[in-house]
Amino acid sequence: MGTNRHVSVWHDRGVGRHSLFWRLFAAYAAVGAAAVTVLVLAPISVSVPTAPREIVVLLVGFAIALVVYLVVLARVLAPLERLTRLMQRIDPLTPGRRLDEVGGDAEVVALTEAFNEMLDRLETERRESALRAVAAQEAERRRIARELHDEIGQTLTGLALRSAAIARRAPPGIRTELEDMRNAARQGADDVRTIARALRPEVLDELGLRSALVALSRTLAERSGLVVERALDEDLALSAESELVIYRIAQEALTNVVRHAHASRVQIRLCGVGDGGVTLTVRDDGIGPPPDTVADATGIRGMRERALLVDGELSIRAALPRGTELRLWLPNPMRR
Numbered sequence: 001m002g003t004n005r006h007v008s009v010w011h012d013r014g015v016g017r018h019s020l021f022w023r024l025f026a027a028y029a030a031v032g033a034a035a036v037t038v039l040v041l042a043p044i045s046v047s048v049p050t051a052p053r054e055i056v057v058l059l060v061g062f063a064i065a066l067v068v069y070l071v072v073l074a075r076v077l078a079p080l081e082r083l084t085r086l087m088q089r090i091d092p093l094t095p096g097r098r099l100d101e102v103g104g105d106a107e108v109v110a111l112t113e114a115f116n117e118m119l120d121r122l123e124t125e126r127r128e129s130a131l132r133a134v135a136a137q138e139a140e141r142r143r144i145a146r147e148l149h150d151e152i153g154q155t156l157t158g159l160a161l162r163s164a165a166i167a168r169r170a171p172p173g174i175r176t177e178l179e180d181m182r183n184a185a186r187q188g189a190d191d192v193r194t195i196a197r198a199l200r201p202e203v204l205d206e207l208g209l210r211s212a213l214v215a216l217s218r219t220l221a222e223r224s225g226l227v228v229e230r231a232l233d234e235d236l237a238l239s240a241e242s243e244l245v246i247y248r249i250a251q252e253a254l255t256n257v258v259r260h261a262h263a264s265r266v267q268i269r270l271c272g273v274g275d276g277g278v279t280l281t282v283r284d285d286g287i288g289p290p291p292d293t294v295a296d297a298t299g300i301r302g303m304r305e306r307a308l309l310v311d312g313e314l315s316i317r318a319a320l321p322r323g324t325e326l327r328l329w330l331p332n333p334m335r336r
């Protein structure tokens, strides 16, 4: 696909433009012709053996030719340098940006086109492989959650029930120990259930995004002591894929607030915006956003990649008067 488009662009844009190859050739020929003309017309001759004065004249002529050639080369290659600087500014985590035409020769225009086409292909491939990776990760989480719940969870629940039954019949001396054992097994079963729930947000499938976010923020408030304020719109038109992206990003953002922000309050908002898009905002009153150097750490990078899956945009910035605001914007699903 790319090759054919590339060729047609080359022909279309090539008309009326000078090719880099011929401009360099012409510059070289012009400098050579000028040097020969000067040699022919100027009142100088080269004797054998060459006199020192003649060597000086030849060297000066050569230096002048070099300078002229250097100036011509710098002008001809300037668009290539501009193009290189633009290429270096392309950020793979901000897709959709393309190089503007920097002008110049047909080769530079063709290179710009080829680079833009390569970005198209890379972004498509990246999006598809990220989708596959996230799907595989979700499937794996579901499998681990199911096994934790069905295997270890059931075993621990069984152990709790059996130790409770034995404790009832046991002599008083060991009854307390058996009751401790039952409590430990019960606690273990609860922990396994909590871990399984975090791994597989079944409430998302069963009750929808709003309820899942309510459950998530409630658990977080109970565990961390943070005051969580919620403002969650209902009946937002979202695909299952977008709901999962929003849920996972909220999960990571809230975990980050608990782990890093030293905050006392966190606000989570989910609301529809003008043209059918949706924004999720997680805002805390803690120590403020991470410096740029850590902005690409695993958690934040994972959030950015998930956002890209649904053509969303994620920003993390300082909140006023203090703290951090994470904002995820998803476009109207119909316009994607």
Ligand SMILES: Nc1ncnc2c1ncn2[C@@H]1O[C@H](COP(=O)(O)OP(=O)(O)OP(=O)(O)O)[C@@H](O)[C@H]1O
Pocket: 256, 257, 259, 260, 261, 284, 286, 287, 288, 289, 290, 294, 295, 296, 297, 298, 299, 300, 301, 324
């Ligand atoms: N709400 C926040 N307030 C202050 N600092 C934050 C906040 N969120 C993230 N950070 C900072 O950004 C860094 C990167 O966060 P990120 O989620 O990518 O990694 P992590 O939480 O340290 O590890 P991981 O998420 O991979 O377990 C954190 O180490 C922390 O310093």
Ligand SMILES: [Mg+2]
Pocket: 252, 255, 256, 299, 300
């Ligand atoms: Mg994190």
